[in-house]
Amino acid sequence: MKTISEIRKLSELPAPHHLAIGVFDGVHLGHRAVIKEALRSARNDGGSAVVVTFDPHPSRVLFPDNPRRLLASTEHKTRLVESMGVAGLLVIPFDKAFSEKSADDFVAELVEGSGALTTICVGHDWQFGAKREGDVSLLKNLAAEKGFSVVAVDPVVSDNGEAVSSTRIRSAIQNGDFATAEGLLGRDYTVLGRVIEGDRLGGKIGFPTANLTVFNEELPPNGVYAVEANLEGTLVKGVGNLGVRPTINEPDAHRRLEIHLFNFADDIYGKLLEVFFRGFIRPEMKFDGIESLKAQIGKDAEEARRILEC
Numbered sequence: 001m002k003t004i005s006e007i008r009k010l011s012e013l014p015a016p017h018h019l020a021i022g023v024f025d026g027v028h029l030g031h032r033a034v035i036k037e038a039l040r041s042a043r044n045d046g047g048s049a050v051v052v053t054f055d056p057h058p059s060r061v062l063f064p065d066n067p068r069r070l071l072a073s074t075e076h077k078t079r080l081v082e083s084m085g086v087a088g089l090l091v092i093p094f095d096k097a098f099s100e101k102s103a104d105d106f107v108a109e110l111v112e113g114s115g116a117l118t119t120i121c122v123g124h125d126w127q128f129g130a131k132r133e134g135d136v137s138l139l140k141n142l143a144a145e146k147g148f149s150v151v152a153v154d155p156v157v158s159d160n161g162e163a164v165s166s167t168r169i170r171s172a173i174q175n176g177d178f179a180t181a182e183g184l185l186g187r188d189y190t191v192l193g194r195v196i197e198g199d200r201l202g203g204k205i206g207f208p209t210a211n212l213t214v215f216n217e218e219l220p221p222n223g224v225y226a227v228e229a230n231l232e233g234t235l236v237k238g239v240g241n242l243g244v245r246p247t248i249n250e251p252d253a254h255r256r257l258e259i260h261l262f263n264f265a266d267d268i269y270g271k272l273l274e275v276f277f278r279g280f281i282r283p284e285m286k287f288d289g290i291e292s293l294k295a296q297i298g299k300d301a302e303e304a305r306r307i308l309e310c
Contacts, residue, residue, distance in 0.1 A: 001081070001082040001086060001087065001088060001089055002087065002088045002089070003078065003088070003089045003090075003091065004088065004089070004090050004091075005090070005091050005092070005093060006113075007090065007092065007109050007110060007113035008112075008113045009090075009113070010050065010088075010090065010110070010113045010114040010115075010117075011113060011114060011115045011116075013048040013050060013087055013088045014047055014048050014087065015047050015048070015114075015115065015116030016045060016046065016047035016048075016116040016117070016118035017047055017048055017050055017114045017116055017117050017118060017119075018038045018039075018041040018042045018045070018047060018048065018049050018050065018118055018119040018121070019038060019050050019051075019052050019090075019110065019114075019117070019119065019120045019121065020034045020035045020037065020038035020049070020050070020051050020052065020086075020121045020122075021034075021051075021052040021053075021120060021121070021122050021126070021128075022034060022052075022053065022122060022123060022126060023053060023054060023057060023058065024051065024053050024077060024081070025057060025068070025070055025071050025072060025077075025166050026071030026072050026166055026169055026185060027072060027077060027080040027081060027084075027185075027187075028071075028164055028165075028166065028169060028184055028185045028186060029156045029158065029164045029184060029185065029186040030123060030153075030155065030156040030164040030165070031123075032084065032186055033153045033156050034121050034122060034123055034153045035049070035051055035081070035084055035086065035121075036084075037119075037121040037151045037153055038050070038051070038086070038119065038121045038151075039084070039085065039086065041118065041119040041121070041151070042087070045118060045119075047116070047118065048086075048087035048088055049085075049086045049087055049088075050086060050087060050088040050089070050090055051081045051086050051088070051089050051090070052090045052092065052110075053074075053077065053081075053089070053090070053091055053092070054091070054092050054093075054094040055074045055091050055092070055093060055094060056074075056094055057070060057094075058094050058099065060094075061094055061095060061096060061099050062099060068166075069170065069217040069218045070216065070217040070218065071166060071169060071170065071173075071216070071217075071218050072192075072215075072216065073192065073215035073216065073217075074091060075192060075215050075272075076190075076192040076215055076216065076274075078091075079192065079274070080187070099130065100130050101129065101130060102129050102130050102133065103128055103129025103130070103133050103134025103138055103139075103142075104129070104134075104142065105129075106128060106129055106134070107134075107139065107142045107146070108146075111146050111148070117146075117148045118148055118149065119148060119149050119150075119151060120139065120143065120148060120149075120150050120151070121150075121151040121152075121153065122136065122139065122150070122151075122152055122153070123152070123153055123155075124136065124152045124153060124154055124155060126139075126152075136150065136152045140152075158183050158184050159183060160183065162183075162184070164184045165184075168180075168184060169181050169184045169185060170218045172184070173189060173218050173219065173220055174218065174220070174221070175221070176220045176221045176223075176280060178220070178277055188276050189276075189277065190230075190274045190275060190276050191212075191214055191215075191216045191219065191257065191274070191275045191277075192214075192215045192216065192272060192273070192274050192275075193212030193213055193214040193215055193216075193257060193272070193273055193275070194212065194213050194215075194270065194271070194272055194273075195210045195211065195212060195268050195269050195270060195271050195272075195273060196211050196212070196213050196269070196270075197211070197269055207260045207294070207297050207298075207301070208260065208265075209241075209258040209259060209260050210229070210258070210259045210260075210261060210268060210273060211256060211257075211258050212256070212257045212258070212259065212273060212275070214255075214256075214257050219242065219255065220242065220277065221242075221283070222242050222243035222244070222255070222283065222284040223241075223242060223243065223280060223281070223282060223283045223284050224239065224240070224241050224242075224280075224281040224282050224283075224284065224300045225239070225240050225241075225242065225277045225278070225279065225280055225281060225304075226238075226239060226240075226277075226278045226279040226281060226303070226304035226307040226308050227239065227240040227259060227275050227276060227277055227278060227304070228275070228276040228278055228308070229259055229261060229273045229274065229275050229276070230273065230274040230275075230276070231268060231271065231273055232271070235276075236261045236262070236264050237261070237262050237304075237305075237308045237310050238259050238260050238261040238262050238264075238304065239259075239260050239262075239281070239297075239300050239301050239303075239304035240257060240258065240259045240260070240275065240277075241257070241258050241284065242255065242256075242257050242284070243255060243256070243284035244256070244284070257275065259273065259275065260297070260301065262301075262305070262310060278307060278308060279304070279307035279308075281300050281303050281304060281307075282300070
């Protein structure tokens with residue numbers, strides 16, 4: 001997959017171009033339906049299926065005092081989109097100037113930048129342009145003028161009859177309801193992060209951990225979980241703690257995700273880990289000292305091994 005950040009570079013991808021446009025936070029079932037339409041058009045007509053999205057999330061610019069908590073960072077979104085098999089990803093920088101661009105001008109830029117725009121796929125209620133002046137009806141009118149087609153995808157309903165939405169997924173994750181979240185996402189709920197150097201406390205007490213700076217913003221409740229971590233295509237089982245480490249009494253403590261990987265001793269500082277939550281073990285709690293914490297981590301590891309059958 002080729003990733004670009006300028007509309008004019010669409011022309012670098014094999015023509016014709018079939019675009020799936022949206023914010024696609026989380027790349028859930030509804031988003032996947034839109035992307036699949038672009039893939040279907042590309043298969044039928046040749047050329048490239050390209051996902052078009054924005055960074056940062058438009059709410060950061062339009063509503064800076066009340067931005068949405070993201071289900072997937074741009075780094076995570078890129079991985080998820082690539083796994084669907086599209087040829088390209090266009091990540092448009094979203095700033096105040098772009099937010100003031102008219103709907104007509106945005107579409108005109110896409111047409112000019114592509115030079116071979118054949119299809120635009122969007123959700124049925126997609127709005128775009130300054131003050132959300134553009135909608136599917138306007139997009140279809142512009143398509144008739146400029147010679148491309150529009151596919152507006154109907155709302156997607158999960159297997160249990162529930163409408164798929166990022167808002168519902170956020171609520172499920174906040175409550176630790178992974179089954180509901182995953183049913184709406186159409187995939188495992190995962191957290192992506194980069195391994196950074198910590199204080200090495202885990203190693204000192206016999207449980208070395210990978211400390212992650214987490215890209216996701218919507219996270220499950222603090223606690224201890226049985227986890228699997230995807231490291232460059234290899235799944236490694238372990239036990240993870242999400243929280244603020246109250247036993248350590250750190251000043252200005254912030255939420256962190258620490259993973260103790262079983263039977264693993266490689267140096268992975270700086271690498272990306274995608275973490276799967278396979279089972280909740282207990283809430284985070286404060287212990288009366290390091291020895292008590294060490295004893296409990298041992299029990300947590302045993303329970304994680306039982307859940308993960310390893």
